[in-house]
Amino acid sequence: MGIWERRRLSGSPARGLIVVSDNIIERDFCIVGAGFAGLTAALRLSQAGHAVVVLEARERIGGKVWTKYLSDGTPIDMGGTFLGPSQDRIYALLEELELEITPTPIHGDSYFVYKNEYYRYGEDVPEVDSELLDGVWDTLQKLSIMSLEVPNDAPWTCPKAKEWDSISLAEFLNDPVHRLGQAALAMLRTLFIGLFTVELSEISLLYVLFQIAASGNDIEMQMKVEGGAEQDMVKGGMIKVAEKMRAKIDEGQRKTNGDWLILSSPVSRISQDENGVTITSDKATVKAKQVVVAIPPALACDIEYRPSLPTERMELLKNMPAGHCMKFVTVYPESFWRQKGLSGEVTAPDEYLQMTLDTSPPDEKVGALMSFAFSKQATEMAEMPEEERYKHVITYMAKRFGLKGARPSHYFEHNWSTDPWTRGCHVAHMAPGVMTSYGHVIRETFGRIHWATSETSPLWNGNIDGAVRAGEYVAKKVVD
Secondary structure, three states, rough: OOOEEEEOOOOOOOOOOOOOOEEEEEEOOEEEEHHHHHHHHHHHHOOOOEEEEEEEEOOOOOOOOEEEEOOOOOEEOOOOOOOOOOOOOHHHHHHHOOOOEEEEEOEEEEEEEEEOEEEEEEEOOOOOOOEEOOOHHHHHHHHHHOOOOOOOOOHHHOOOHHHHOOEHHHHHHHHHOOOOOOOHHHHHHHHHHHHHOHHHHHHHHHHHHHHHHOOOOHHHHOOOOOOOOOOOEEOOOOOOHHHHHHHHHHHHHHHOOOOOOOOEEEEEEEEEEEEEEEEEEEEOOEEEEEEOOOHHHHHHOOOOOOOOEEEEEHHHHHHHOOOHHHHHHEEEOOHHHHOOOOOOOEOOOOOOOEEEOOOOOOOOOOOEEEEEEHHHHHHHHHOOOOOHHHHHHHHHHHHOOOOHHHHEEEEEEEOOOOOOOOOOOEEEOOOOOHHHHHHHOOOOEEOEEEEOOOHHOOOOOOOOOHHHHHHHHHHHHOOO
């Protein structure tokens, strides 16, 4: 396998073109999307004895989870990768599917990079010039306490919902009352765009507080490796979860219902009446009792609905874009940074690659560093020629870990924002005013149409665990 491993993607499909297939399928339930929410819903419905069909636009399953493999079988996760404490439903699913986890490597010291200066630290907060980086942790604690007032299942009902939804996170942090220096603001920006992949001016304070409430009222849970949402990985790669679900659904469906998964089949129209629902895709026309739409809001917005969706639902879909994220993985013959006592973790607010983590496999056959560019930095990197982008990545690796960092044996990158069947990562967000105007319809059924994505989950919203929860919730709902 050569060093250059890239994913070339075609542009989005033409709008307004409805392709009607002669292949008519009748099932109890149709699920649009074979990501983790869609597959979980299909699995639970299949286990309950129902006939299902899943329509997926991609040529693969997994949605925002996508694993590539080296020639020796070493997994390289290019999408969703991590799990952590209190994410009970994904851990339960792993046990059910007989899959194992491995801790995310975190051995040694980390780096905080600011204004081209490298500050090495262990458990203590690094001292950055004379500025008070401690203000970062004080602010995170303050936000966690505020989130206690936000019901995670209905944040728009919070007594201060209108007030907190009227300002952005950036406005809140820049308020002089917080007395945050430039280093602290830079660090907070990096931490939050690492979660939401957009500028802090684009997300509502109420939305952020909801996200904290959805992860146990502790924002540090979302940001930490050990003891946090990045604590564990799945042995063999996260895609193994999707593959195992597919195999289990196969067992239940093929005996009685035949093929249940249709790939490369984007849905263009959903029509419903008193007799049922008809789902039109490139490869099939499905007639079902009910349908679950399990694709990102930006994609669900493109489907033609007959009758039309209620105005509030359409406005919600239109106003829930995902952010911009590019992911880079550099692979080496060994985890050489550990020899220097380094964990591989780097936070660099003012550089293109704002975060780096060690994601080496447990067998240590190779060393792997996973890096991210978010928001504006991701946009700028995406506009560079491939060779220039690669040069930036290996230069950062060399500056952070030594000259060996400039000589990876394999290099992978993926731009989730240009993926036509994702259009952004990690999670769809809400700008000021959206949650209090339209948030209440997020899980509201429209006739025979139900919704299930990680964004619909009141717990671990936007995470893999949230997607699993959404799939289980909607499966129970449609049967009830």
